Amino acid sequence: MDYLHKVVADIKSLKIQGAENVAKAAILAWSKSPDKKKAAKMLESARPTEPMLRNSIKYLSRYNDPDALLKMIKEADEKIAKYGSNLIPDNSTVYTHCHSSTAVSVMVKAKEEGKHFKVNLTETRPSFQGRITALALAKHGIDVTMHVDSAAMHALKDADLMLIGADVITSYGSAINKIGSGLFAKIAHELNIPVYIAATTMKFDPVTAYGKKEKIEERNSKEVWNIRNKHIHIFNEVFEEIEADHITAFITEFGVIKAEAVMDELEKRYPWMFE
Amino acid sequence: MDYLHKVVADIKSLKIQGAENVAKAAILAWSKSPDKKKAAKMLESARPTEPMLRNSIKYLSRYNDPDALLKMIKEADEKIAKYGSNLIPDNSTVYTHCHSSTAVSVMVKAKEEGKHFKVNLTETRPSFQGRITALALAKHGIDVTMHVDSAAMHALKDADLMLIGADVITSYGSAINKIGSGLFAKIAHELNIPVYIAATTMKFDPVTAYGKKEKIEERNSKEVWNIRNKHIHIFNEVFEEIEADHITAFITEFGVIKAEAVMDELEKRYPWMFE
């Protein structure tokens, strides 16, 4: 199996996961492939619900410059970490859910800048990605308290802000992220706790402007419960939408902006995304 | 080890669990014990947070009639199942959380009466009691759909009612039940979905009238995550309060009544509880 096929297979099997990891692997695979058109086609269809993957392929097909793209992504990450860390007050509590390398980098940056804060998080069934976040933060000396997902009210009660990542930013200002994100952002909003979403605008999904919605991935029911019983069904949609009016701001490489401004900035700065 | 000590040990080690099972085991142990005072004392302290246990011991100490008490509990259960089943409309969806033998008996009764309905439930981490409920309902041919706890919005979205049990009923109309119950009842209330709590009034906790609150049990953190890391802490409180104004009605042996009426009925009918 050549490199391209291996990367496509790894993306399909979830061996490579996380919107940004998937995009980076695809960029590398594309750059090493002799047949760019074929590579673009295969990679785009490796994971249907990741706009950052598709935007990356679109950029490469247009500009043929993987180095520029990787640099753009790296710089975006650094800016988001910097801007986001400014939003974490000293002596505060951050609530987060699931695992987002972008959200983690914001918290690590804040730690590096000498801020004191602790993190409440929820374990994120069925795959327990909250544990990956807990270990990543603990490695940097950040104190975390893990909660089962249904204890989210307690995890939020003392929080000064909610900070999560996202897989998709839509044209009407909402985001799509791991199951639970919509519910917990709704509660945070009701409790007057600001909700920030740290995400590069590369996750903007241009087809949402045409009313198209990414199909929410429904994963294998065994992840939830390995049971066989004709009366027992399993719901395992792994993402859900976070309403625009529950999001205080997006932390992007273009600044800390309201959801509605993302598309506008993109049209000015990444016109290729709309071609 | 004599029978009394064995029951006390089994209650302490959670081998016997569920408010009603604990109470029934205690009644039996008490009735078999030669030294009633000692039995009462030992049993009361076997599980500090179960008012049904303490109310049972109080009744026995006062009336010395375990058969009457067991009959009273059995009749209460039957009435609750009957009244509650009337609240499940035909062709409806019920949402439930955790495992309550009382709530299950309501749904089984409705099924027996020929009602068609399905049940959405949440798995109830860390101990997955939702699975016990799922299997109990499936056994009676009721179709259930299991959700991870963070997917509660989806489990509730199409529900016509929320039906859960409770361990404690307070003097000011709230209830205490497994973690998540307060959060999901709040959401149900916001979505205009009625929230019913099926519970015998034997679960009324008279000391709440004196402002005393049962300490919420914090169980072993390993139930949540078996990890050792000085930066990682675990929150494992297993119960939470459901606010009175998120509860549409209590389904009790005295009828389907507003929380505030429970204490009033008890004063009239179970005066011994307040002695």
Add this chain to the structure above:
Amino acid sequence: MDYLHKVVADIKSLKIQGAENVAKAAILAWSKSPDKKKAAKMLESARPTEPMLRNSIKYLSRYNDPDALLKMIKEADEKIAKYGSNLIPDNSTVYTHCHSSTAVSVMVKAKEEGKHFKVNLTETRPSFQGRITALALAKHGIDVTMHVDSAAMHALKDADLMLIGADVITSYGSAINKIGSGLFAKIAHELNIPVYIAATTMKFDPVTAYGKKEKIEERNSKEVWNIRNKHIHIFNEVFEEIEADHITAFITEFGVIKAEAVMDELEKRYPWMFE
């Protein structure tokens, strides 16, 4: 056709309508009937959803004293009018919906006592009972402004209170009244406008304590639209539930009390209702 059959027929055909009018006609018919048991049975089944009718028959069957019952109803009406009129501030605006002779009597009483106020009301499709209310109030010199039902936000905006009647009071503190009542009470509650329900406790429905719900009457679809088209369906449920926590107080013959207190007062004062 004898008098009993005529009254039963008139109740069935809606020639006699309004919970209190129906009850009074039934009391008269019962008192004139030689065969009390047969009369009771026929009258009870003339309109299945009116607890005041059934409570009246129950009272008659128990006490055989129609004069006492009519006196009780009359006195209840007078007390409700008196207590309710105290709740209408001078120089205020009352919002009402549909037609309730009890609610009208409250407003007429307030007018008689010299209070200045105006009334905003909604027409109450499909049968336009709001017009009956408008004419009744205008006859007493009270200024009213009629709104289409969908303009309820405007009718409520300047209102100091919402005042309606009810057909049913439940054991868990809610009420059932004409379609729209639940929606408009919800909005009033959100806008911090108190919601009063003027209704004799004779409208308490004891079977709600057993979880039984009156079936909401679905009337002839032609009342809404006289159309025949296989793709066009008509929803014509004419009542809806008003949630307990959207009701500030019930104005009853026992006082201005919280919904939860109604059953308690009834058990003390009308024990026959629970026999």
Add this chain to the structure above:
Amino acid sequence: MDYLHKVVADIKSLKIQGAENVAKAAILAWSKSPDKKKAAKMLESARPTEPMLRNSIKYLSRYNDPDALLKMIKEADEKIAKYGSNLIPDNSTVYTHCHSSTAVSVMVKAKEEGKHFKVNLTETRPSFQGRITALALAKHGIDVTMHVDSAAMHALKDADLMLIGADVITSYGSAINKIGSGLFAKIAHELNIPVYIAATTMKFDPVTAYGKKEKIEERNSKEVWNIRNKHIHIFNEVFEEIEADHITAFITEFGVIKAEAVMDELEKRYPWMFE
């Protein structure tokens, strides 16, 4: 009476109604008129509250190209139908209110694409435009259920989305549409049901940026109730505002976008509108 005067008269008498029909009739009348300035003036004042009419006249006065304008409107309609139909999930329920040819075209497009869905609607007193919508949808084989306006909670309860049109889009993201639209969108928002407004950006009202609000048209009171009584007044404002934060997205020819983005897109694409 010449053609121009006839069209002006028909617009004034409501013989021609609906924002888009009015605009199209005006474009035709203008194109046929020898005196363009006079035609513009007469047409603009034929209906004071329709920005699409005024924007059309402004375009014609600037570019003198009715064919281009009609083509632009036709293409906008087609795009809105296409984008909007993507937002209707298969096996879903749509709630709509009043009659909007744009909203109808979205639903018809979804039907044509093979989607299965049904429509709940409210009759829209006083003029029953909901019936026009019902007949239009039924003609295309779409099943609809008609409700009186006050039964909106029931029409919304099972809906997956709310889809309506609008007469006006303001500079601060709200919309103006038939009475009831603001109330029902508020309820939908509370029940977590997305609210979409299908409307060409030609309905944007530039003067709202100067704080000017279209006067809400108050029509003849006889439409509501043909009564003469000095104590009875009639409120017959036929439009109301829908708050920006109750609107999930506008479905426009520029995409499915947040209200706030509409003005921005217009400044870029229709600069003539702000001249």
Add this chain to the structure above:
Amino acid sequence: MDYLHKVVADIKSLKIQGAENVAKAAILAWSKSPDKKKAAKMLESARPTEPMLRNSIKYLSRYNDPDALLKMIKEADEKIAKYGSNLIPDNSTVYTHCHSSTAVSVMVKAKEEGKHFKVNLTETRPSFQGRITALALAKHGIDVTMHVDSAAMHALKDADLMLIGADVITSYGSAINKIGSGLFAKIAHELNIPVYIAATTMKFDPVTAYGKKEKIEERNSKEVWNIRNKHIHIFNEVFEEIEADHITAFITEFGVIKAEAVMDELEKRYPWMFE
């Protein structure tokens, strides 16, 4: 001036203030007066809006036993302090507003029992009674943080509970207390912070059951601003209502109970209040 006249004058001039102080002074004056009927009449009208004053006079007129009454009040105070102190968790923050000797005694009791907690309070313009509370608590070594009234969101943000007193308890479960209490309880309720009202049931106002509302006292405008300008008006109502559904529980001598249970307990225990 004899003692009775002096007490009446002092009550009228606010030299004696606070519901309980007023009641105690009146009991003493009544007991010393030779003409009980005259004393009752004069004292009742000394301050029209204090039910505890009126209930005390009613009790004296019925039982002629001031010592029993004073003992009853003292015991009620002690019970409320005891029950209420149980509701203050260790290491918590209490939010309070205005000055209530009952609420202060609850906090002092909790301090005496060794609880660690701090108190956020609002100054309570125009008369700055918050300062009296601050000094009373500081004297007992309790740390307090004073806020201007408009900073209530900040005073509430970290609070674990809100604890205030009341002048009036109504028959439908609301309370009347110093201006601001209704607003801040509403906010606390929205932020999921329990709201407790510490008040003897002697403050129950029986006439509220007849729909009568105490007129809210409007004090001298100079308390707010000593200005003379024909265009400047001053609003100085000093009390406002706290809605029943914003009150978690009343802390009374009969226990920590839901508002709706207060009247029921009173009917059972203080029947003289309803004579």
Add this chain to the structure above:
Amino acid sequence: MDYLHKVVADIKSLKIQGAENVAKAAILAWSKSPDKKKAAKMLESARPTEPMLRNSIKYLSRYNDPDALLKMIKEADEKIAKYGSNLIPDNSTVYTHCHSSTAVSVMVKAKEEGKHFKVNLTETRPSFQGRITALALAKHGIDVTMHVDSAAMHALKDADLMLIGADVITSYGSAINKIGSGLFAKIAHELNIPVYIAATTMKFDPVTAYGKKEKIEERNSKEVWNIRNKHIHIFNEVFEEIEADHITAFITEFGVIKAEAVMDELEKRYPWMFE
């Protein structure tokens, strides 16, 4: 002390206050200073939390044209007054808080245009700036009613709109204004009362796009209470944030626009602000 030092001292000591007055004084001081760089530096640091001051210095450093800047500010003020006055309906009630010369100019403009309206305002402790507003409006013959801050529910109850100024506009659509503004805007939003913020876009704070938040000024505690007691602390933060979704629209020199559009307009029209 030279003029520059005097202005800097007056700004620091609050002798010069109000965002616009500070900016104008700084512009004058800068224009009179021989050493522009030094003046810029000193003035910028005279008040750390005023973006209008810093934006003005930035403009002067870039364009060296104080007259153009003052003209720009004057024209902005006039446009805001004009646009804003259009938003005040005839025969209405406006609620305002604190003192904003911009908000006052909107109301004065509306009065000059012959509109009839009255103003409810809150006194704005600790510095009673509400009184400055009251006197300024009274001088123009506008009737005002002053309330203590905790009576805000009463001041808002009959209001048709809330109109305040702001010191800061953020990149994510919120504003920062005097303490109480966030709380009262939240309540207005809940009561369906539109909230307008009148402010020149010169108050936009570009660093908020980098996640930086102005430190909220904590003034001398003696402004609140001149007390010395080791147990008594004073909270005197004088500003608070108003959430974007509680703001109906900003009234700016670019029009009445949604918060999210402000940054977009600024990027187009004031590019120097982002250099």
